[in-house]
Amino acid sequence: MRLFDFSLKVNGFDIDKAKKVLAEIQAKSDLDFETYIEDQKKAIITYHLEHNSFYKTLGTSIDINDWDSVPIITKRHLQQPLEQRLSDGFTPKNVYINKTSGSSGDPFIFAKDKWCHALTWAEIMNRFGWYGIDFNTSKQARFYGIPLDKKSYYKERIKDYFSNRYRFSVFDLSDAAFEKALAKFKKSEFDFINGYTSSIVQFAKFLKQKDLVLSQICPNLKVCIVTSEMLFDDDKSLMETYFGVPVVNEYGASELDLIAFQNLKDEWQVNSETLYIEILDTNDNVLPYGEEGRIVITSFYNISHPLIRYDVGDVGALSKESTPIKPILKHLTGRTNDIVRLPSGKKAAGLTFYYITKSVIENDGNVSEFIIEQLALNHFKIKFVSRDELSPKKRTLITSEIERYLESGITVSFERFDKLKRTKSGKLKQFVSKL
Missing domain, CATH: 3.30.300.30 (ANL, C-terminal domain)
Known part of the structure; x- marks a missing residue:
């Protein structure tokens, strides 16, 4: 049984349809893809101007044919009750709800309609598939936080079970905790590691101290995918040496989607299928490929909650080799408040x-x-x-x-x-x- 797909369907996320639609988007020619982008930009603005009172207030001066007239949304705009930001027909009971981590200093609760969230999972599964990872069959060693209150703790553990993963808490990075982790790797057939960069780097340092290569202990291991924190070249080299597998850099935002993912050519390929990424200067002007500025993103498919020209709070640049169908993130410098x-x-x-x-x-x-x-x-x-x-x-x-x-x-x-x-x-x- 494809348990992961089944768990998504049970929760109302049509993953089969989402995978099919994603494949259709990816099959478009370069010319058709540019038309697709322009159509989606107009469609998502039109929808929210008609069905979302919060966005109508923000977008009073929008000219549907002039993208530059579309206002920039910041996290501060979104720090008001969720019910006031939802589109017509959506309530907290029929959307996917989560909260941003607050690492930018401006946390807020956000919503995605279920079709949008299904597409998010289709995108993630597609990218992980580049490295032979199938969420239904591949076992994950997960280095993440976990709630400490009983109800939330066991809820996460149940989700881990259905997601075929084992969670190592990042709140204890002592040698004693890593000894237990090592023992778990010896007896488990983990296919990949996924989690916060800094904690996984600490595990690699522990292996270095013991002069151990993890893939020799856990032969199933294919890849390590790090997220949420900066990955430095020397840390990547350390992890690849002592894990014995490639280390892949992921960049995402929970309120949006997977934003960029390192492909097999070692390029940080941007998600152009469900998102539209722009690099802006301090005056909200779009910068050409190669120049560094604020990362601003539009979610094409979230009709329950507008995230249109949304300033994620990060600074970066797109490569000069980027194209509309294949944007490449040249580098990610950090957060605008750092x-x-x-x-x-x-x-x-x-x-x-x-x-x-x-x-x-x-x-x-x-x-x-x-x-x-x-x-x-x-x-x-x-x-x-x-x-x-x-x-x-x-x-x-x-x-x-x-x-x-x-x-x-x-x-x-x-x-x-x-x-x-x-x-x-x-x-x-x-x-x-x-x-």
């Missing part, structure tokens, strides 16, 4: 700061993970987990490197922890500005 502000007035992406410290801190393997907080324009705190305390020489080196890359006159303080605090979902927010 900005370092310096006394001179200079600004830098939070990940710039992170790259500097990562290369210095982790090169000897002592520090397992860390996060950076900006407490003032000239004051940063590095919170870290390590086997041994950082020496004064190492602290001085880190501070001098930060000054060299950013500017002089910066104060850096350090605080060691047994473990770092994660969000309620289990993610590790790597840079936090307290300004």
Whole structure:
């Protein structure tokens, strides 16, 4: 029995039809695909202007034939009761409802109609299929958070059972927890690993300490797919060495869909079938391929809740080799709110700061993970987990490197922890500005 497909159907998601429609979209020629995009853009705007009072208020100046007249939606627009944002005929009882993680600082509850959510699953299953993963038959080792209250905890465990996966909690990344995880891999035929980047990196570091290659212990293992947090090249190399399988980078947003997925040519291929991705500057102008800006996305099929020209809060660029049918995400720099502000007035992406410290801190393997907080324009705190305390020489080196890359006159303080605090979902927010 195809248990995963069956569980989707039981919950009202027509996955068979969704797979068929997705295949039809993917079969379009380049010219037909451009027409498809324009038709879907007009269709989703027209629908919400006619059937959604929330969107009518936002879109009073929309010219249906002028895409630039369509307003940008931010998370702040959506922080009001869900019932006020739903289209005619939809209620909380007949839609899929979830909540964003809040990693952007602006959490909100969102809805998808059931057809839209079925297409989301069809897209995900299609992309995972590139690596021989079938959700109905492939067993997943899942590194995610899990609710701690009993009702929600067992609800997730039941979902895991029907989804053919075993969940490793990311709230305990101790050696003792990883010993138990290793024992589970030895006796389970896992086909793939999926979960938050930072926690899976920690598991790879544990395997490095023991000089073990996971695929030799778990021969069924085909691929590791990481999501929700930045994947750095050195971490990817570490994981591929000690997992013994390819590491694939996924980029998505729960309120939208799978946004981009690393294909077999190592390109970060954007989902152009159910989403429309734009890169905008600070004045909402569309930037050409190759230039970096805000990532703004339109969901073609969510008729229950408008996500049209929705600013996801991330910064990135599309490759110059992109086409309408196959956009390629050149890079993802980070979140728009992850900005370092310096006394001179200079600004830098939070990940710039992170790259500097990562290369210095982790090169000897002592520090397992860390996060950076900006407490003032000239004051940063590095919170870290390590086997041994950082020496004064190492602290001085880190501070001098930060000054060299950013500017002089910066104060850096350090605080060691047994473990770092994660969000309620289990993610590790790597840079936090307290300004």
